[in-house]
Amino acid sequence: xxxxxxxxxxxxxxxxxxxxxxxxxxxxxxxxxxxxxxxxxxxxxxxxxxxxxxxxxxxxxxxxxxxxxxxxxxxxxxxxxxxxxxxxxxxxxxxxxxxxxxxxxxxxxxxxxxxxxxxxxxxxxxxxxxxxxxxxxxxxxxxxxxxxxxxxxxxxxxxxxxxxxxxxxxxxxxxxxxxxxxxxxxxxxxxxxxxxxxxxxxxxxxxxxxxxxxxxxxxxxxxxxxxxxxxxxxxxxxxxxxxxxxxxxxxxxxxxxxxxxxxxxxxxxxxxxxxxxxxxxxxxxxxxxxxxxxxxx
Ligand SMILES: Nc1nc2c(ncn2[C@@H]2O[C@H](COP(=O)(O)OP(=O)(O)OP(=O)(O)O)[C@@H](O)[C@H]2O)c(=O)[nH]1
Ligand SMILES: [Mg+2]
Ligand SMILES: [Zn+2]
Numbered sequence: 642x643x644x645x646x647x648x649x650x651x652x653x654x655x656x657x658x659x660x661x662x663x664x665x666x667x668x669x670x671x672x673x674x675x676x677x678x679x680x681x682x683x684x685x686x687x688x689x690x691x692x693x694x695x696x697x698x699x700x701x702x703x704x705x706x707x708x709x710x711x712x713x714x715x716x717x718x719x720x721x722x723x724x725x726x727x728x729x730x731x732x733x734x735x736x737x738x739x740x741x742x743x744x745x746x747x748x749x750x751x752x753x754x755x756x757x758x759x760x761x762x763x764x765x766x767x768x769x770x771x772x773x774x775x776x777x778x779x780x781x782x783x784x785x786x787x788x789x790x791x792x793x794x795x796x797x798x799x800x801x802x803x804x805x806x807x808x809x810x811x812x813x814x815x816x817x818x819x820x821x822x823x824x825x826x827x828x829x830x831x832x833x834x835x836x837x838x839x840x841x842x843x844x845x846x847x848x849x850x851x852x853x854x855x856x857x858x859x860x861x862x863x864x865x866x867x868x869x870x871x872x873x874x875x876x877x878x879x880x881x882x883x884x885x886x887x888x889x890x891x892x893x894x895x896x897x898x899x900x901x902x903x904x905x906x907x908x909x910x911x912x913x914x915x916x917x918x919x920x921x922x923x924x925x926x927x928x929x930x931x932x933x934x935x936x937x938x
Contacts, residue, residue, distance in 0.1 A: 647700060652685040652722070653850040662689050662697060670697040682708070682719035683848040683860050684805060707752050709807060711744075713869040714934045721807040721848060721860045726800075729758045730810035730819065731775070733767035737811055739774060743923045744868040745809055746783070747881035751873055754807075756783055757800055761815040763787040777917055781884040790818040798823070805858040812864025817845050820861045827851050875928045879907075882924050884916055898932070900925055 653669065654661035658679045662672045672689055674681065681687060681702055689697035709720045709727060727749040731737040742758070749756045758778055760771055772787070779785050786796060797819065808816040820827055848862045870878065875898045879885050885899075885907055893904025899921075907924075910916045 646691050647688050648691055648697075649686065649688050650697075651850070652681055652683050652687055654847060655681065655683050655719075656847045660687075660699060662687060662699065668694065670695055672697040672699050674699045680719060682710075682722040683850045683862075684722035684724055684807075684858075686723070707754050709748060709752050709754055709809075710872070711748060711865070711868045712871040714871055717872065720809065720862055721850075724754055724805045724807045724860065726755045726757060726804040726806040728797075728806050728808050728819075729756055730761055730808055730814040730816050731758065731771065732760070732762040732814040733765050733771040734762060735811075735813050737771070737814065739919070740923060741811055741865065741868050742775075742778070743882075743920070744870050744927070746778070746883075747870050747873060747878060747927075748868065750881040750883060751870075751877055757806075758783055758785045759788050759797065759819070760785060761788045761790050761819065764789045764792070777920070783883075788815075788819070790815045790822055794819055794822040801853060801857050801859060803856050805860070807860040807862060809862055809868075810864060811866065812844060814864065816864070817843060817861055820851065820859060823853060823859060824851050870927060871931060871934065873927075873931070875931060878924065878928055878931065882920060884920065885910075885924070888916075898928060900928060 648664050650662035650664040652660050653663045658674055660672045660681055661669050663669045675698060681699060686703040688700045690700050691697050705722045707724055708722050709724060711718050729742060729745050746756050758775060760768060760775060762768060775785055788794060788797060808819060810816055845861055845863045848860055850858055850860045852858050873881055879889055879899060888906040888910045891906035894902055897905055899905050899907045907916060907921060911921050
């Protein structure tokens, strides 16, 4: 292949401003970007300028079907592109934060990505309490799957067929354990990386895409402590809380932000028991934070 040819490929790993790009023949090249660009994510289809068999430069990126990302007022963090499903992994130990679940679900809904909630470590006695806490999501129609990843992931496998899924969640929930069980050959890679870093920990430091079969991919991502959804304006945010949808447009004021306005249909739905106290509070906290940031700048 001559030195300045171009080829198309799939971003399979993202490390800051370096990306691994896999071409159709399976070759993986270590690629940099032009200028200061770093806005590519695992799952992006890109065109690269080939430097040699193992290096390239990303020239351009094809339009995305979906993009999952988190954001605060200052910056955005891309998580995965062109995914169809977000696997939200929670576990009873270490404990998980329902606010992170709300934010991940909202980001996925906004991006048009189907969520699947996995309660991992179902072998632990504390998992009954977690299941009770998650009942509010099954009540609003979300799928919930219980798993003991250390014993097997066969219950999850059918849910992944034909999808490009991204594993998200807080650190220590078992995302990489799930991946390693799905793809034993990937386990070697993850463990080698952490051994090489000498940390003795298996905490994931960057996103990585793996092929499950010809039609199914899975992306492991680093654990998050918080999942900012600053990119969702107040109207987007309300629409991303799925159980709010039937009531939107029914408030007294057309531009109701569902904070303190009189005649708010969400308040009426809450009083009627159709919206839980914690979800309305979660929405209001995020909406108020978003509005406060807008005023500040
Ligand atoms: N008891 C129990 N432990 C599990 C299970 N699944 C994973 N673990 C343990 O949980 C710990 C964390 O698992 P990881 O797979 O590294 O978690 P992670 O979500 O990838 O964490 P980050 O990469 O930091 O985001 C490991 O010690 C696993 O052995 C399970 O089903 N049951
Ligand atoms: Mg991990
Ligand atoms: Zn309202």
